[in-house]
Amino acid sequence: MKKSFYLFAASLFLLSCSTKKNIVSVRESKVVDPTKYMNTINEASLSKNLHVIASDEMEGRNTGEPGQKKAGLYIIEQYKALGIKNPPGSTDYYQKVPSEFMKKGFSPKLGDSENIWAFIPGAEKPEEVLVISAHYDHVGMKNGEVFNGADDDGSGTVSLIEIAKAFMEAKKEGFAPKRSILFLHVTGEEHGLHGSRYYSENPLFPLKNTVADINIDMVGRRDTIGTHKENGKYIYVIGSDRLSSELHAINEQMNAKYVGLNLDYTFNARNDPNQFYFRSDHYNFAKKGVPSIFFFNGVHEDYHGPNDTADKIEYDLLTLRVKLAFTLAWELANRENKIVVDKDGK
Template identity: 85%
Template sequence: MKKLFLLLTTSAIFISCSSNKSSVAARNKMPVDLTKYVNFISEENLSKNLHVIASDEMEGRNTGEEGQKKAGRYIIEQYESLGIKNPPGSANYYQKVPSEFMQKGFAPKLNDSENIWAFIPGAEKPEEVIVISAHYDHIGVKNGEVYNGADDDGSGTVALMEIAKAFMAAKKDGFAPKRSILFLHVTGEEHGLHGSRFYSENPLFPIKNTVADINIDMVGRRDTIGNHKENGKYVYVIGSDRLSSELHTINEEMNKKYVGLNLDYKFNDRNDPNRFYFRSDHYNFAKKGIPSIFFFNGVHEDYHGANDTADKIEYDLLAMRARLAFTLAWELADRENRIVVDKDGK
């Protein structure tokens, strides 16, 4: 059954590829003006979506609860409105993550939950996949107070949706990148990275065909413990050099060419006591040998607090960080050769 499923999935991808002949033709005529699509990522739309995702109506998006499921339905509606479909080989936009899988020791029992996925097929190498991930859960309601999680990780959630919009705009112009893009909103991060662990152990596409993971978790504010209080035009970069020297170099090149953020590697230090490298969803991909990069704005006074609300997000900074993730994803998806894995992950 597994072999048959993989055969059907691969066939579906190649059928999708044949529909992209116009993309290949357009690409052969002219280079892609990536700046045009970078600008599809707008502060206004990030704000609009985040004020929904992090609203009181979503009840803090606790894993498996109705507020999170409501946020998930909103996310899917946005993909449907953009014409971005669920991946071939899947029944719909959901990957169910069972309650039993998320149970660890004496931790509180969680309800069944779902990862959410959407997909744009590559034009020339559709079997190779770039994953862009962000978790859409948070910690719910405590003592009657909603913990909205606007930065954690509402910011990454809406960034991922805007990145998808930019890719789709390019596709509509006949410029789908060579490789496929899987937009993966994972569940259960706050309770133990459960959703990304479930996907990495039950991947829709073979792990060997997964080129990289770009993970976006807390990118809407600035830290209050580092050196960025006066200038927010930075992002912490974690993990980029641990499995692939090319991933690290390409990210720096894309930033220099298109965005101009200060790339801060403070938390990538192997001796960093915070151990952020092990604390977000990219880690479950890195454990499988997939080059992974984590974009992060650092910790602020509202981290896991009731005041992490949409009105405190700096949407200009959120847009810049989303644009960096987009340009990196584009380059990884569109370069002739997939990036090398030439390091041990440590």
């Protein structure tokens, strides 16, 4: 443990030195309007990637099984194509999550699996890290039928890739984010939030330096069995006010300025019977004191069924929701100060 800590510290020091040497060549991100980069997020790109991630070839992406590993390789290929590397202190794009770790709770026997991470270093505050997370596993196959998981959570998986692309477009033009960004695709969510729990207990970057987690889980459809059958221009927002009043306020500001979705806080109510706040990967960050926000479209008739396929995604709505997540990430990565932690998480 000590040796790996020193290696990490040394790599972070070198990263900080190299970025600060070039600071004069990096234009001030805080005065840049992100609209140009937000608009690189588009339906065609999201659809292309999702039709692969949620294809029958991936066999429902069950944790530790060959289909999930194929999906993981595809995700890594996209980051390599964008020129986004694995983070300093790691040996590759994988954080291994052993089968033994995933025995906890109600999980069946699972094979060894992996979180996947990619990293854009910060230009001014590289030691401060924003995490953007989504789970890339689903429930696999049942009776020979593929449960594709296009919305759950193929939609979040491709959202991370699209957000990373937008940040890289900005970086190419001299607008690298001030803070570092870790794109974290976690495994084992469907069996008990295992991948995010593993990262939160074995973080590559100290959680005290993790400014926030933006978690994206099911954002490609609408809550057709709920209150949004007629107008899909909404997103459920969960957890934004639990630890940081600033996170909540900033998300509302970004939405009002750039996107204009209806922000629905129904599932954020402390007495909501669904208790979704405790049911996705942001929670493992929140319980460690990291301000966290969960974007969610709600449950529909194909949830955990064989018909959650890529052709049923509403790509116009998905694009709007990804744009909101991107503008929030842009502000959190580029604002002068870290957001405050001024609430108790309850």
